[in-house]
Amino acid sequence: MTTAPPAAFSEDRALELAIARVLTLGTYVSVALLVVGTLLLFAAGQSPLDPAPVLSPAALLSDVVALRPAGLIWLGLIGSIATPAARVLAALVGYVRLGDRVMAGVALAILVVIAAGVASGTLAS
Amino acid sequence: MEVGLLMLGAGVAAGVFGSLLGLGGGTLIVPLLTLAFGLPVREAVGVSLVCVIMTSGASAAVYLEREVANLRLGMVLELFTATGAVVGGAIAFLLDEHLLAGLFTVMLVYVSVSMARQRQAAEKAPAIPSDEATNATPTDAPSEPPPAATRATTAVGRLSGPGYTVRRLRFGAAGSVFAGILSALLGIGGGIVKVPLMHLAMGVPLRIATATSNLMMGITASTSAIVYLARGGIDPFVAAPTAVGVFLGASVGSRMAHRIDVRILRWLFVVVLLYTAFQMARRALGIA
Numbered sequence: 551m552t553t554a555p556p557a558a559f560s561e562d563r564a565l566e567l568a569i570a571r572v573l574t575l576g577t578y579v580s581v582a583l584l585v586v587g588t589l590l591l592f593a594a595g596q597s598p599l600d601p602a603p604v605l606s607p608a609a610l611l612s613d614v615v616a617l618r619p620a621g622l623i624w625l626g627l628i629g630s631i632a633t634p635a636a637r638v639l640a641a642l643v644g645y646v647r648l649g650d651r652v653m654a655g656v657a658l659a660i661l662v663v664i665a666a667g668v669a670s671g672t673l674a675s
Numbered sequence: 676m677e678v679g680l681l682m683l684g685a686g687v688a689a690g691v692f693g694s695l696l697g698l699g700g701g702t703l704i705v706p707l708l709t710l711a712f713g714l715p716v717r718e719a720v721g722v723s724l725v726c727v728i729m730t731s732g733a734s735a736a737v738y739l740e741r742e743v744a745n746l747r748l749g750m751v752l753e754l755f756t757a758t759g760a761v762v763g764g765a766i767a768f769l770l771d772e773h774l775l776a777g778l779f780t781v782m783l784v785y786v787s788v789s790m791a792r793q794r795q796a797a798e799k800a801p802a803i804p805s806d807e808a809t810n811a812t813p814t815d816a817p818s819e820p821p822p823a824a825t826r827a828t829t830a831v832g833r834l835s836g837p838g839y840t841v842r843r844l845r846f847g848a849a850g851s852v853f854a855g856i857l858s859a860l861l862g863i864g865g866g867i868v869k870v871p872l873m874h875l876a877m878g879v880p881l882r883i884a885t886a887t888s889n890l891m892m893g894i895t896a897s898t899s900a901i902v903y904l905a906r907g908g909i910d911p912f913v914a915a916p917t918a919v920g921v922f923l924g925a926s927v928g929s930r931m932a933h934r935i936d937v938r939i940l941r942w943l944f945v946v947v948l949l950y951t952a953f954q955m956a957r958r959a960l961g962i963a
Binding site for chain 1: 678679680682683712725728729731732733735736737739740742746747750751753754757758760761764765768893894896897898899900901902903904905906907909910911912913914915916918919922
């Protein structure tokens with residue numbers, strides 16, 4: 551006879567599984583974009599050591615739609631870099647739902663630090 | 676295209692060996708890109724951070740599914756690694772290229788010595804990984820869940836897990852800031868600091884410390900990578916084939932791990948890392 555785990559333990563487990571799904575999805579979608587982008591880069595005869603276009607949010611969508619290597623590669627890179635932050639966002643939502651204010655605060659603080667990283671990099675560039 | 680295929684192949688090799696030996700992507704990718712392809716160290720670090728995120732993402736998911744990683748502890752500590760990463764990202768763009776190469780040389784020598792000592796101690800006790808595991812699909816994680824346990828009601832108590840109690844949280848937080856700074860400066864996941872910190876100083880079992888470090892690596896490296904991205908420090912054309920190669924290599928390596936006797940490979944790798952450290956030292960001194 552097994553004892554049912556406490557409710558809070560089960561809810562933590564559900565959150566961990568949800569976060570695992572976010573990580574898996576984000577990683578594999580990013581890898582897929584990078585694979586296609588790399589193949590297009592090779593097909594175009596371009597060398598990775600050629601000067602690469604800078605990231606332009608305005609041109610990103612049109613580059614992706616036109617299947618330009620740079621667009622797909624930038625989208626894959628942004629996806630991979632954003633996946634851990636998406637995992638923290640999922641944790642924030644989960645801990646708010648669980649009523650765990652301490653962990654929700656920790657998740658929020660991590661997102662604030664990430665935003666500070668974006669701000670410091672952007673301001674310095 | 677030849678250069679692209681070579682980068683892809685280099686990424687695959689780094690992923691396979693990194694996965695077999697428990698090394699992070701940065702330890703291998705930065706010297707490869709710098710010494711073999713002539714990239715500046717800072718640019719190689721930016722690419723390496725992307726590789727670290729990619730390999731950590733899939734493996735961290737598996738560790739969470741198998742209940743090996745401690746999510747709560749990982750999130751608390753990654754608040755500090757992320758802070759360190761922002762600081763380190765800012766410092767990295769102020770440092771001279773030669774100094775970065777010098778720091779990397781020190782790290783390579785440290786990892787080589789750690790691996791050599793692991794080799795000697797391997798027969799007697801489970802070794803402490805010299806850096807974060809990069810297995811895309813970990814095969815060494817226990818598949819059975821831990822016994823159902825009641826959770827402590829205090830905030831700090833809830834960071835502990837079944838069978839262990841987390842201690843010295845403040846020390847862990849300070850060490851995590853240092854791990855974040857190193858990650859941003861050298862393009863590594865920071866496992867060389869985080870795993871011993873959690874295991875030896877905070878009382879976390881080695882396997883859980885390794886898995887939790889792997890989970891934390893994503894946030895640590897992505898915070899560093901965001902700073903590099905915003906400052907134009909990531910070359911997309913180099914990053915794409917390298918990251919795809921590392922991801923594929925880590926997946927293959929994790930499947931090979933249980934079939935290969937890594938003791939000889941580890942010894943060989945100590946020599947390779949020391950040779951790489953010598954080459955990086957020459958670059959640091961401006962004679963390469």
